Amino acid sequence: MKKTTILLFSTLTLFSLLDASTLSHTEIKTMVAKIKHQREGVEISILETTPNPFAIEEKVEEVKEEIKKEVKIEVKKKVKKEVVHHLSAILNHAAFIDGKWYKVGDKVGAFILVSIDYDTVDLKSKKEQKKLSIKKEKRKFILNKKGF
Numbered sequence: 219m220k221k222t223t224i225l226l227f228s229t230l231t232l233f234s235l236l237d238a239s240t241l242s243h244t245e246i247k248t249m250v251a252k253i254k255h256q257r258e259g260v261e262i263s264i265l266e267t268t269p270n271p272f273a274i275e276e277k278v279e280e281v282k283e284e285i286k287k288e289v290k291i292e293v294k295k296k297v298k299k300e301v302v303h304h305l306s307a308i309l310n311h312a313a314f315i316d317g318k319w320y321k322v323g324d325k326v327g328a329f330i331l332v333s334i335d336y337d338t339v340d341l342k343s344k345k346e347q348k349k350l351s352i353k354k355e356k357r358k359f360i361l362n363k364k365g366f
Contacts, residue, residue, distance in 0.1 A: 305351060306352065315350065338350065338351040
């Protein structure tokens, strides 16, 4: 069926390209005979070893795997580091935090100093609250409750 279709198509193409009045019946038969001649094909053993020309996706995946093996990509995750504030001293309604003096309402990093007590301070942000205290071994001032 396929050969017949090709033969018919070829014959019609020849007639359209050539003026039919210049060709004899014998010449047309000779041309058709040449077209009918069966061509040699390729042996199956050769076809089996030929790579598939349509296997582009397989090649892409192979190349991706080779690249992954050759290049090691390290993905660094963003680690949210918690900022640690150190309260060192409290004196006259001021707190010595991270080497600076602050009063109530001052901004300490992302926090606002809300209150100052005897040995603690309260910090507040939109998301969280912190309470800082002076460690006993780090207290720098000894207050006499009765006065001097």
